[in-house]
Structures are given as structure tokens and as C-alpha cells.
Amino acid sequence: MAYTEEELKKELETKEYEYGFYTDIESDTFPKGLNEDIVIAISKKKEEPDWMTLWRLEAFRAWKEMKEPEWANVTYKKPDFQDISYYSAPNKKPKYDSLDEVDPELLDTFKKLGISIDEQKKLAGVAVDIVMDSVSVATTFKKTLAEKGIIFCSISEAIKEHPELVKKYIGTVVPKKDNFYAALNSAVFSDGSFCYIPKGVRCPMELSTYFRINQAGTGQFERTLVVADEGSYVSYLEGCTAPSRDENQLHAAVVELIALDNAEIKYSTVQNWFPGNKEGKGGVFNFVTKRGLCEKNAKISWTQVETGSAVTWKYPSCVLKGDNSIGEFYSIAVTNNFQQADTGTKMIHLGKNTKSTIISKGISAGQSQNSYRGLVQVSSRAENARNFSQCDSLLMGNRCGAHTFPYIEVKNKSAQIEHEATTSKIGEDQIFYCNQRGIDTEKAIALIVNGFSKEVLNKLPMEFAVEAQKLLEISLEGSVG
Amino acid sequence: MDLKEKLVSSFLAFEDSVDLDHPVHEVRSEAIKNFEAKGFPSKKEEAWKYTSLNSLQKVDFSIFPKEETTLEYKDVKKYFLHEIDTYKIVFVDGVYSSYLSETTHDGVDVCLMSSAFSKPMFRQVIEVYFNKVANKDESLTSLNTAFCKEGAYIYIPKNKMPKKPIQILHLATGNEAALMLQPRNLVVAEDNAEVQIIERHQSLTGNEVFTNSVTEIFAGKDAIVDYYKVQNDAATASLVDNTYISQKDSSVVRVHTFSFGGKLIRNNLNFYQNGERIDSTLKGVTILGDKQHVDHHTLVHHRQPNCESHQDYKGIFGDQSTGVFNGKIIVDKIAQKTDAFQQNNNILLSDRATINSKPQLEIFADDVKCSHGCTIGQLDDEALFYLRSRGIPKKEATALLMYAFANNVLESVRIPELKARVNKIIANKLGVRVGFDL
Numbered sequence: 001m002a003y004t005e006e007e008l009k010k011e012l013e014t015k016e017y018e019y020g021f022y023t024d025i026e027s028d029t030f031p032k033g034l035n036e037d038i039v040i041a042i043s044k045k046k047e048e049p050d051w052m053t054l055w056r057l058e059a060f061r062a063w064k065e066m067k068e069p070e071w072a073n074v075t076y077k078k079p080d081f082q083d084i085s086y087y088s089a090p091n092k093k094p095k096y097d098s099l100d101e102v103d104p105e106l107l108d109t110f111k112k113l114g115i116s117i118d119e120q121k122k123l124a125g126v127a128v129d130i131v132m133d134s135v136s137v138a139t140t141f142k143k144t145l146a147e148k149g150i151i152f153c154s155i156s157e158a159i160k161e162h163p164e165l166v167k168k169y170i171g172t173v174v175p176k177k178d179n180f181y182a183a184l185n186s187a188v189f190s191d192g193s194f195c196y197i198p199k200g201v202r203c204p205m206e207l208s209t210y211f212r213i214n215q216a217g218t219g220q221f222e223r224t225l226v227v228a229d230e231g232s233y234v235s236y237l238e239g240c241t242a243p244s245r246d247e248n249q250l251h252a253a254v255v256e257l258i259a260l261d262n263a264e265i266k267y268s269t270v271q272n273w274f275p276g277n278k279e280g281k282g283g284v285f286n287f288v289t290k291r292g293l294c295e296k297n298a299k300i301s302w303t304q305v306e307t308g309s310a311v312t313w314k315y316p317s318c319v320l321k322g323d324n325s326i327g328e329f330y331s332i333a334v335t336n337n338f339q340q341a342d343t344g345t346k347m348i349h350l351g352k353n354t355k356s357t358i359i360s361k362g363i364s365a366g367q368s369q370n371s372y373r374g375l376v377q378v379s380s381r382a383e384n385a386r387n388f389s390q391c392d393s394l395l396m397g398n399r400c401g402a403h404t405f406p407y408i409e410v411k412n413k414s415a416q417i418e419h420e421a422t423t424s425k426i427g428e429d430q431i432f433y434c435n436q437r438g439i440d441t442e443k444a445i446a447l448i449v450n451g452f453s454k455e456v457l458n459k460l461p462m463e464f465a466v467e468a469q470k471l472l473e474i475s476l477e478g479s480v481g
Numbered sequence: 482m483d484l485k486e487k488l489v490s491s492f493l494a495f496e497d498s499v500d501l502d503h504p505v506h507e508v509r510s511e512a513i514k515n516f517e518a519k520g521f522p523s524k525k526e527e528a529w530k531y532t533s534l535n536s537l538q539k540v541d542f543s544i545f546p547k548e549e550t551t552l553e554y555k556d557v558k559k560y561f562l563h564e565i566d567t568y569k570i571v572f573v574d575g576v577y578s579s580y581l582s583e584t585t586h587d588g589v590d591v592c593l594m595s596s597a598f599s600k601p602m603f604r605q606v607i608e609v610y611f612n613k614v615a616n617k618d619e620s621l622t623s624l625n626t627a628f629c630k631e632g633a634y635i636y637i638p639k640n641k642m643p644k645k646p647i648q649i650l651h652l653a654t655g656n657e658a659a660l661m662l663q664p665r666n667l668v669v670a671e672d673n674a675e676v677q678i679i680e681r682h683q684s685l686t687g688n689e690v691f692t693n694s695v696t697e698i699f700a701g702k703d704a705i706v707d708y709y710k711v712q713n714d715a716a717t718a719s720l721v722d723n724t725y726i727s728q729k730d731s732s733v734v735r736v737h738t739f740s741f742g743g744k745l746i747r748n749n750l751n752f753y754q755n756g757e758r759i760d761s762t763l764k765g766v767t768i769l770g771d772k773q774h775v776d777h778h779t780l781v782h783h784r785q786p787n788c789e790s791h792q793d794y795k796g797i798f799g800d801q802s803t804g805v806f807n808g809k810i811i812v813d814k815i816a817q818k819t820d821a822f823q824q825n826n827n828i829l830l831s832d833r834a835t836i837n838s839k840p841q842l843e844i845f846a847d848d849v850k851c852s853h854g855c856t857i858g859q860l861d862d863e864a865l866f867y868l869r870s871r872g873i874p875k876k877e878a879t880a881l882l883m884y885a886f887a888n889n890v891l892e893s894v895r896i897p898e899l900k901a902r903v904n905k906i907i908a909n910k911l912g913v914r915v916g917f918d919l
């Protein structure tokens with residue numbers, strides 16, 4: 001069914017209506033600071049049911065007792081949690097009137113990533129009449145999903161429309177008291193995504209937050225909940241390759257994945273938050289808790305490409321609870337200039353015949369610090385657990401650092417665990433080989449880095465992979481003299 | 482009164498027994514302050530995550546060794562590597578046993594820390610080396626420093642080599658219901674010197690013994706130091722071994738640790754490379770059963786360019802034993818062309834045994850070759866089948882494979898008699914007699 005412009009406009013208007021209260025509070029940003037009143041007020045703004053408000057309050061009370069973790073191999077000035085406004089209505093006014101006003105550096109990056117003019121405008125926050133393509137894609141997209149019974153909406157919407165599902169699953173994988181940032185997120189999360197795939201349904205397309213038009217400005221405390229019911233499959237994409245110039249310094253997101261019996265979830269992330277300038281000033285702190293739970297024969301696969309953020313603290317994990325379940329983690333973390341990343345995974349083997357694979361590629365350049373921190377745990381009942389881990393680091397220049405902190409805890413004799421890690425630099429002979437064939441050094445390095453990260457890039461969905469490759473090139477631009 | 486309070490309050494009594502005017506005493510006073518501030522490490526500390534000292538702190542240990550207990554050589558002969566002639570430094574309940582020992586001052590000094598502290602001729606060496614590489618922040622090392630009085634003192638001058646290997650043996654007789662020992666050893670091998678040392682702690686009864694030992698080793702330019710630690714103690718003996726090694730240009734230090742018994746063993750082995758073209762080797766075989774606990778905590782700090790380090794730790798864990806391996810390699814910015822290798826292989830024989838492994842790399846230089854590998858698995862079924870199809874019973878075949886698994890660590894042992902001895906202990910541990918001499 002073809003949409004007319006009229007219908008589209010109408011739909012958008014009704015959408016506005018749904019979230020009508022935004023208009024009322026456009027100017028109303030909550031005062032700085034965090035206390036129980038603020039938490040209740042956030043919940044009220046979101047028109048949440050009582051159980052949700054109570055849930056948030058419990059999380060907040062737990063958070064008050066907690067201390068910020070200090071074990072990560074990163075140094076930064078701790079944010080003052082009382083100096084943040086925990087709710088501000090999404091700013092709907094465009095930042096710029098035309099593309100000419102936008103930072104040329106940003107535009108340059110867009111061009112390199114091959115992003116269309118319309119999308120560029122949208123991403124940079126330029127006033128756009130209606131991004132025709134995007135909207136129509138989103139609409140048809142929503143229809144197909146609805147036919148299959150797939151629920152894909154914002155978490156606030158889900159709390160209102162599907163409270164039984166949210167209530168059943170939220171906080172089951174990442175408990176609200178799990179850690180400092182998870183507790184903070186549980187108390188104050190502003191929005192996020194909810195996705196439910198019914199029994200036996202194979203989601204026909206890659207679900208992406210990027211296409212969800214009503215998700216503008218999810219804010220700094222994002223909450224994602226993906227539930228794949230028995231025998232279903234979903235591939236979920238988070239983030240986008242375009243650089244996000246976000247004003248918020250602190251991001252503490254929580255992602256929970258639940259794969260019931262025989263289900264499979266593939267979760268891919270490309271993260272490119274503002275990493276701070278070349279002198280290391282500014283930049284986003286990204287403290288994320290991501291965890292997935294696998295029931296019998298289920299599979300969860302995390303793929304991530306991390307190129308942004310000044311400080312990253314992120315460990316997408318898999319709890320392999322069911323027998324024969326599989327956990328995978330593929331990661332590329334690139335740090336340049338003054339970026340710091342402490343990232344890795346946890347594979348908790350609880351069920352029998354569980355398998356996990358960890359492939360982590362760290363690339364450090366400039367004066368950055370890049371750490372891999374992982375845990376492979378095999379409980380005494382996890383017969384025939386199998387793990388293979390590989391962590392490779394590539395160093396560019398002698399002012400950066402690469403660190404590996406793998407924890408391996410095994411309590412079952414039938415477990416087979418392999419872990420290997422290497423650290424090296426780009427071989428001069430490799431560069432020479434390329435130079436000799438007329439490829440300049442910068443291109444040669446891009447080529448070598450791509451080869452180094454290939455195992456992970458291959459795991460990304462097609463479109464993402466192409467963009468991610470370019471992103472790697474851009475992130476490392478100018479890192480080799 | 483818990484052990485910490487007891488130790489801190491005993492320090493005053495300890496001061497009566499030592500020379501307060503000696504410069505070392507200032508070091509002791511500093512150290513006790515640090516221990517008092519820090520106390521025993523708890524599981525909350527990252528470095529002690531997998532090893533708890535709580536049960537030891539509840540025991541009422543006697544801290545000061547009583548007078549010498551005489552032991553007949555024939556009764557303890559089996560704990561010596563008696564097949565070859567060696568220098569011996571023997572302590573019985575922490576007190577030097579002149580009767581069992583054989584020391585020397587002929588060209589090299591193989592004697593006691595107590596005489597090194599008291600005699601002016603050693604004053605200069607003590608000033609230059611004592612407590613210089615040991616970590617002053619670490620609480621157990623500080624505790625040892627505070628009570629340091631006795632131990633082995635080995636000084637090998639330039640271009641010298643002692644005529645025979647040196648054995649350091651600590652015997653506990655069980656005269657006390659529970660005994661805490663704190664030996665302090667200093668080994669200095671000057672430029673181009675060479676020395677081989679075997680260290681063993683042995684409890685002769687079922688009484689509780691807790692040893693907190695600190696050894697400092699200095700290897701000068703082109704020096705070669707081989708240090709073997711044999712840990713095959715009674716099930717009531719606990720050991721915290723803190724070894725600190727400082728190496729200069731082109732020196733070679735190899736430390737082999739054989740851990741076969743004891744209630745709780747914690748090895749803190751630290752290598753600091755303070756020169757170029759250094760070779761550091763750390764190897765270990767661990768075979769445990771019962772409720773034993775062994776924790777290998779290694780650090781190799783590459784501070785200068787063109788150095789190498791090799792680590793190879795093999796572990797076989799049965800019953801309810803626990804094995805911990807925590808290996809850390811740090812490569813400083815200027816330590817280009819470093820070649821660091823670390824390997825940790827483990828076999829679990831029981832579902833109640835646990836392995837916690839954490840091979841860790843911290844690298845700040847780009848032109849390096851650093852790798853580590855860690856495996857946890859079982860014996861190869863096919864290899865086992867191969868042996869059994871040739872008529873070797875399952876038990877022997879298993880032992881043979883486990884022996885092979887541990888063997889490449891033994892290959893680099895340079896004292897053949899020691900190698901044979903360790904082989905015997907391994908065969909014994911695995912509980913088999915194979916057709917040939919294991």
C-alpha cells in the first residue's frame with residue numbers, strides 16, 4: 001500500500017500526540033541533582049505504573065549505598081552525580097538551519113562514510129522537512145514486524161502497552177543492584193528499546209534503533225531489553241557509524257538479552273561517541289552493562305566495534321544457563337589520541353555442553369590505553385564446557401598501551417579451555433610490501449588493520465561491515481607519521 | 482588476639498634480641514609500621530582474590546624460635562639432595578643448625594644472614610643490597626623485613642663460582658604446637674659469577690607451620706643464577722614465598738618451582754630487568770591432591786630493551802585441590818624489542834578441583850613480541866588409547882602422559898641428580914611404577 005504525503009503527515013501528527021507531553025515540558029528540564037523525588041518525577045513524566053516507580057526507587061536506594069568501581073584500568077575525573085540533570089525533554093529544535101553551519105570536520109567524516117545528504121542533515125541535527133526515505137522505510141518496516149507479531153518499540157511505550165512482558169523480564173539478567181552504573185541506570189533510565197520476538201518467529205530484517213523514528217534523543221541512560229521467545233531469531237543493531245556529538249558526558253546504558261530455548265540473538269554494536277579532541281579534552285564516558293541469558297540450545301552472539309568515547313567500560317556477557325547453549329563475543333576496540341577503553345566479556349558456563357568463543361582485537365594508537373578484561377567461568381556442574389579465547393593487540397607508536405586481564409576459573413574436569421593472546425606492531429616489512437606495490441603508507445595501514453580485524457568484521461551484518469571498515473580507517477587517520 | 486596484633490606487639494620483644502644501632506634496624510621499624518597499617522592481605526585485594534589467609538590468622542603461632550633442637554642426620558637425610566656434594570645451610574625451627582650445615586668463606590661467602598648483619602666485613606654488601614629489590618609496600622614482605630634476623634646469605638664475587646651447588650633447608654620439628662617462621666635470604670651474584678641453589682621447606686610432624694619467607698636475588702652483568710624451589714611439605718605446612726630478583730645486563734636467572742604438597746602455598750615471584758639483553762626464566766610444575774592450595778603469582782617487569790622472558794607453568798590438580806596462576810608481564814615504554822612468552826597449561830582430574838588462571842599483559846612499547854597462552858583440559862583420549870592398545874595399563878598410561886605433560890619444565894633443570902629426584906617425586910605422586918625410571 002502506497003503512502004501519500006498526506007497520510008504520512010497525519011501519522012507523524014498522531015505520533016506527536018502520543019508523546020504530546022513533550023510539548024508541555026519543552027522548556028522544563030529537571031533541576032540538577034538526584035534524590036528520590038527526582039526518581040519519582042521521572043517515573044511520573046513517563047506515565048509509568050506504580051510497580052515501575054517502586055522498582056526505580058529500590059534501584060536508587062541500592063545505588064546510594066554503592067561505590068563507583070575503581071578496578072578498571074582507566075583514569076578519569078569522576079563525574080559529579082549531583083551535577084547532572086536526570087531528565088530533560090528532547091530538544092526538538094534543530095541545532096542548525098543548513099549544512100553550511102555544521103562543523104566541516106564532521107561533514108568530512110560523513111562524506112568518507114558515504115552517508116547521503118539527507119541522512120547527514122538528520123544526523124548533524126539540521127532542520128529537515130521530512131526525510132522521505134527514512135520515514136517510509138520505517139513505516140513499511142513497522143508493518144512487516146506487526147504482521148509477524150514482533151513487538152519493537154521504545155521501552156516507555158512497552159511499559160505502558162506490554163507491562164506483563166516488561167515486568168516479567170526486566171532486571172532478570174542485569175539485576176537492578178548489579179553494579180554501580182546498572183543501579184543508576186535502573187533508577188533513572190529515560191528511554192530505550194524493547195523488542196519481543198514471539199515463539200518460532202524468525203525476524204525478517206535487522207532490527208535497528210536507527211530506523212526507529214520516535215527514538216530521537218534517548219538520552220544518556222538508555223535501557224534495552226530484547227526477548228527472543230522459544231525458537232525465534234533476531235539480529236539487532238545498535239548505534240551507528242556516524243559520529244555522535246552528544247552533549248551528555250556520562251552514558252550509563254543497560255542492555256539485557258534473553259534467549260529462551262532454541263532461540264538466537266545476534267546483537268551488533270557500532271559505537272562512535274565523541275572521543276574528545278586531539279588533546280584529550282572532552283569526550284563521552286561510556287559505562288555500559290550488557291548481559292545476555294541463554295536457555296537450552298540458545299545462542300547469543302555479541303559483535304562490537306568500539307571506536308569512540310573518551311572512556312569505555314563495557315563487558316557484554318553471556319550467562320550460558322541452558323544445556324548446549326552457545327555464547328560468542330567478537331570485538332574490535334580502537335583507541336586513538338587520549339582514549340581509554342577497558343572492555344571484554346564474561347562467559348559464565350552453567351549448563352552442560354556449553355560453548356563459548358571470544359575473539360577480541362584491540363588496536364591502540366596515539367597515547368591511548370586499551371585493555372581487554374575477560375572472565376571465563378566454568379561451574380562444577382557444567383560438563384563438557386568448551387571455550388576458545390583469542391585476544392590480539394596491535395600497537396601503533398610507543399606512547400600507547402595494550403593490556404590483557406583474562407580471568408579463567410574452572411571447577412569441572414571435563415572443561416576444555418584455551419586462551420591465547422598476542423601483542424605486536426604492524427610489521428615494517430608488511431608496510432614495505434604495500435609501498436612497493438604503490439600503496440601509500442596510510443592506505444597500507446588501513447589494509448593491514450582491516451586484515452587484523454577481519455575475523456570480527458565478518459561477523460557484522462553486511463551494511464554495517466562496510467561502514468565499520470571505513471570507520472576503522474577514519475579512527476586511525478593520522479596516527480602514523 | 483589475632484595474629485596481626487600478636488605480631489605487632491611481639492615486635493618490642495623482638496627488638497631486645499637484635500642490635501638496635503645497626504642501620505638494618507631502621508629498615509625493620511619502617512617495615513613494621515607498614516605491616517601494622519596494611520595488615521594481612523584479604524581476598525578483597527586483587528592480588529589475593531583467590532587465596533585466603535584467614536584460617537592461618539586464627540592459629541596461635543609461636544613467633545620466636547626456641548633454642549636449637551638436635552636432629553640426627555640419618556633421620557633427615559632423605560630431605561637433602563644427598564647424592565651429590567653440596568654446601569648446606571640448614572635451619573631447624575628457624576635456628577641455624579651448625580651440625581647439619583656446611584658453609585664456606587673460601588672465595589665465596591655461603592653463610593648466615595645473622596652473621597652478615599653482625600660482622601663488619603659484610604656491612605657494605607648489606608648496605609648496597611639488603612631490602613633494595615623487595616617490595617616495601619607489600620604487607621607480608623614488610624612483615625618479614627620487620628622480623629628479619631636469620632636466613633641464608635650467599636655472596637659470589639666477580640668471576641667466581643662456588644665449587645658445588647648450595648642447599649638451603651628449613652626443617653620444622655614440631656616442638657611447638659604451631660610455629661611461624663620468617664627466614665630472610667640474600668643472594669648476590671656479582672658480574673660474571675654463577676651459582677646454583679636448591680631451597681626446601683620441610684615439616685617433620687603434623688603440627689602447624691607457617692613460613693613467610695623473603696628472598697632477594699641480585700644478578701650482576703653476565704651472571705647466571707639457577708634457583709630451584711622444592712615444595713613437597715606436610716599437609717599442615719603453609720608457605721608464603723616472596724622472591725624478588727633484580728637482573729643486570731646479559732644476566733640469566735632461572736627459577737624452577739616444584740609444588741607437590743603443603744596446605745597452602747603462595748609463591749610471589751618477581752623479576753625486575755634492570756639492564757639489556759637479559760634472560761629470565763620462570764618454570765613450574767604443580768601436582769596437587771587432597772585440599773591443597775597452590776597460588777603462583779609471577780611478575781616480570783621489562784624495564785630495558787632487548788630482553789627476554791620465558792614462563793612455563795604446568796599444573797595437574799586432583800581431589801579438592803585448588804590451583805591459581807596469576808602471571809603478569811609489564812613492558813615499559815623504553816623496553817623495545819622485548820620478547821616475552823608466558824604459558825600456563827592445566828589438567829583437572831576431579832570435578833571438585835578448581836583452577837583459577839589469570840595471565841596478564843601490560844604493554845606500553847610497540848616493537849615487542851609478547852604472547853601468552855593458557856589451556857585447561859584433559860589428557861588426550863587418543864594418546865591414551867594408543868598406549869593402552871600397546872598393552873600399557875590405564876593407570877600407567879595416564880601417569881606416562883602426565884609425566885610427559887610436565888616434562889618440558891624438567892628439561893631445563895641443570896642438576897641431573899635434582900632432576901632424578903623430582904622425577905621420583907612425580908612418579909610417587911602419580912602413584913605408579915612404570916617400566917623405566919621416571
